[in-house]
Amino acid sequence: xxxxxxxxxxxxxxxxxxxxxxxxxxxxxxxxxxxxxxxxxxxxxxxxxxxxxxxxxxxxxxxxxxxxxxxxxxxxxxxxxxxxxxxxxxxxxxxxxxxxxxxxxxxxxxxxxxxxxxxxxxxxxxxxxxxxxxxxxxxxxxxxxxxxxxxxxxxxxxxxxxxxxxxxxxxxxxxxxxxxxxxxxxxxxxxxxxxxxxxxxxxxxxxxxxxxxxxxxxxxxxxxxxxxxxxxxxxxxxxxxxxxxxxxxxxxxxxxxxxxxxxxxxxxxxxxxxxxxxxxxxxxxxxxxxxxxxxxxxxxxxxxxxxxxxxxxxxxxxxxxxxxxxxxxxxxxxxxxxxxxxxxxxxxxxxxxxxxxxxxxxxxxxxxxxxxxxxxxxxxxxxxxxxxxxxxxxxx
Amino acid sequence: xxxxxxxxxxxxxxxxxxxxxxxxxxxxxxxxxxxxxxxxxxxxxxxxxxxxxxxxxxxxxxxxxxxxxxxxxxxxxxxxxxxxxxxx
Numbered sequence: 001x002x003x004x005x006x007x008x009x010x011x012x013x014x015x016x017x018x019x020x021x022x023x024x025x026x027x028x029x030x031x032x033x034x035x036x037x038x039x040x041x042x043x044x045x046x047x048x049x050x051x052x053x054x055x056x057x058x059x060x061x062x063x064x065x066x067x068x069x070x071x072x073x074x075x076x077x078x079x080x081x082x083x084x085x086x087x088x089x090x091x092x093x094x095x096x097x098x099x100x101x102x103x104x105x106x107x108x109x110x111x112x113x114x115x116x117x118x119x120x121x122x123x124x125x126x127x128x129x130x131x132x133x134x135x136x137x138x139x140x141x142x143x144x145x146x147x148x149x150x151x152x153x154x155x156x157x158x159x160x161x162x163x164x165x166x167x168x169x170x171x172x173x174x175x176x177x178x179x180x181x182x183x184x185x186x187x188x189x190x191x192x193x194x195x196x197x198x199x200x201x202x203x204x205x206x207x208x209x210x211x212x213x214x215x216x217x218x219x220x221x222x223x224x225x226x227x228x229x230x231x232x233x234x235x236x237x238x239x240x241x242x243x244x245x246x247x248x249x250x251x252x253x254x255x256x257x258x259x260x261x262x263x264x265x266x267x268x269x270x271x272x273x274x275x276x277x278x279x280x281x282x283x284x285x286x287x288x289x290x291x292x293x294x295x296x297x298x299x300x301x302x303x304x305x306x307x308x309x310x311x312x313x314x315x316x317x318x319x320x321x322x323x324x325x326x327x328x329x330x331x332x333x334x335x336x337x338x339x340x341x342x343x344x345x346x347x348x349x350x351x352x353x354x355x356x357x358x359x360x361x362x363x364x365x366x367x368x369x370x371x372x373x374x375x376x377x378x379x380x381x382x383x384x385x386x387x388x389x390x391x392x393x394x395x396x
Numbered sequence: 397x398x399x400x401x402x403x404x405x406x407x408x409x410x411x412x413x414x415x416x417x418x419x420x421x422x423x424x425x426x427x428x429x430x431x432x433x434x435x436x437x438x439x440x441x442x443x444x445x446x447x448x449x450x451x452x453x454x455x456x457x458x459x460x461x462x463x464x465x466x467x468x469x470x471x472x473x474x475x476x477x478x479x480x481x482x483x484x
Contacts, residue, residue, distance in 0.1 A: 084408045086453070094459070103457065112453030116470065118460045137460055216412075217450060223419050224443045230422040231436050238429050 005042040006030065017160075018050060018059035025051035056156050060163055064190055067165070072172045073193040079177040081197055081209060084216075085145035087114040088209060089138035089176070091131055094119040098152045098181070098202040105203050110210035116144060121161075122151035128164030135170040135178070147174065148205045149191065150181030162189035171195055181205035346379035353377075356384075365390050408449050415442045 006028060013020075027050075030043040050058045067073065088106065092098045099117065106113055118134035121127040131149065138144050149171065151159070161167060162182045171178050171194045180195035181202040192198040199205035338344060342352065353362040356373045368374065368387050376383040418439040422432060458470045 082409060084412070086408075089460075107455065111455045112450060113455070114453075115457045116460050117457065133462075134460070137462070141460075213450065217447070220415075220443050220446055220450075223415055224440065226419050227422055227436055227439045227443075230419075231432065234422075234429060234432055 005035070005040060006045055007035075007042050008045045008048060012046060012048075016048065016055070018055045019062050020048075027051050054156070056160060060156075060190070063163065063165060063168075064193070067168055067190065067194070072168065077172070078196045081177050081179070082145050083211065085113060085209060087116060087144045089141075089144040089147040090115060090117045091120055091134040091138070091147060091149040092117070092151055092202070093122045096122070096152050098122075098150055101201075101203045102148060102181075102206045105206035106210060109207065109212045111213060113210060116141065123154065123158045123161055127161035128166045131161060131164075132166045132170035135167075135174050139174055139176055144176050146179060146209050147176050148179045148181055148199075148202070148209065149195070150179075150199070150202045150205060151183065152202065153184045153187065159183050159187055159189055162191040167191055168194050179205045179209055343379060346377070349379075351376045351378045351383075353385075365392075408446060411442045411446050411449075415439055415446065418442070 007030075008020075026048050028043065028045050029047040030045040033042055033044055034040070035042050049055050071077065090099065090102055092102070094117065103115065106115060116138065118138055120130040120134045122131070135147065135149065138147050149162075151162070159182055162180070168190050171180070171191060177196040179197045179199055180189070180191045181199040181204065182189045182191055183201075185200040197205075197208060199208050346352070354360060354375050354377065355362065355368070356375050360367075362368055362374065368390065370387045370390055372387050374385045374387065376385055418435050421427065421435060422439070427435075456472075458472055460470055
């Protein structure tokens with residue numbers, strides 16, 4: 001295998017769209033020259049192309065892989081498209097069919113939307129930068145709800161701007177949802193991967209971001225009709241319930257009247273029975289009162305008071321009788337006593353001799369001595385005596 | 397990240413969603429009458445204001461342009477424009 005050194009100056013290398021990788025097969029064109037310090041031949045390249053696939057295609061693959069690794073194409077990064085946008089931003093060329101198609105579709109479907117166009121070049125040098133700046137500007141307005149970025153059909157070269165890294169990053173950085181609409185159905189650019197929604201054509205993008213006004217108006221009308229129908233049905237059934245209730249109420253009124261009458265009757269009955277009971281009880285009370293009165297202590301006292309004089313008299317009577325008895329007894333006893341009284345004996349001429357001072361009665365002459373002083377009690381009076389002689393003690 | 401919507405746009409979307417929800421609730425028919433009446437009224441109000449939004453919105457097309465000094469201006473779009481020229 002023959003080898004020759006190839007030289008690619010930095011200025012040329014910078015213009016390459018694809019990255020140079022070791023092992024890459026390339027087709028080159030250049031001018032032969034001699035590198036004198038080494039004394040070698042070399043080719044100074046002015047064109048270099050990957051063999052097999054195009055430079056652009058390779059660049060596309062390389063960039064796609066790199067950005068995908070950063071996660072820029074991830075499904076969960078994609079924002080939802082709001083269903084009823086007020087303002088739509090469009091990044092595209094002012095010339096060309098794309099803008100006309102978009103405007104036509106939007107006007108037809110949802111004519112009330114406000115559109116802001118950010119005109120850009122859609123191919124060539126600087127187009128990528130313009131597209132990126134337009135996206136930033138629309139984000140900066142603050143009033144845009146959705147952005148459509150796109151262009152009409154063309155070759156891979158023509159569409160290349162929508163593969164540029166600066167555009168991809170601008171779409172990724174947009175906080176407004178972005179719809180990509182580049183070329184035709186079969187055209188795929190990296191913008192399509194990073195966008196929140198990919199549309200196959202600009203017209204399709206316009207269709208995707210707005211509903212049909214007539215449909216929405218009809219939907220509103222339909223919803224209103226459905227609500228009204230539901231309410232009519234509901235009210236009707238409630239009305240029927242109320243009517244049924246009313247019928248029930250009339251029935252209730254009749255039964256209330258019956259019940260009222262019954263109540264009156266029962267009240268009468270109750271009154272009469274109460275009165276009767278009252279009478280009976282009152283009678284009982286009087287009876288008891290009477291009994292109680294008759295047991296009144298005052299009566300007893302009065303009766304007693306009446307009896308007391310009688311009893312007193314009887315008592316007196318008895319006392320007299322009793323006293324008589326006693327008197328009689330006393331007289332009798334006195335007489336008896338009298339008869340037994342030594343005084344009576346004395347009256348018959350006897351006297352009682354007593355010692356002095358002891359007062360002992362002298363029964364025997366031997367009890368005294370001659371010269372002893374004695375006192376003789378006579379029936380009347382006393383004598384003080386002295387024993388002159390004690391004579392013989394013989395019984396009478 | 398949530399985009400900053402125009403207030404009217406959010407209102408319309410919210411209103412439509414609420415309206416659909418109300419109709420669904422009413423048709424389930426297990427609400428008492430005074431509840432139904434309340435949300436029915438809300439529903440009618442919503443559908444009226446949605447229609448109003450649709451009828452009153454204007455169709456406007458503008459072009460965002462950066463002139464030589466780097467300043468941004470908006471001017472009206474006319475369909476026979478071939479290049480963007482800022483108005484005087």
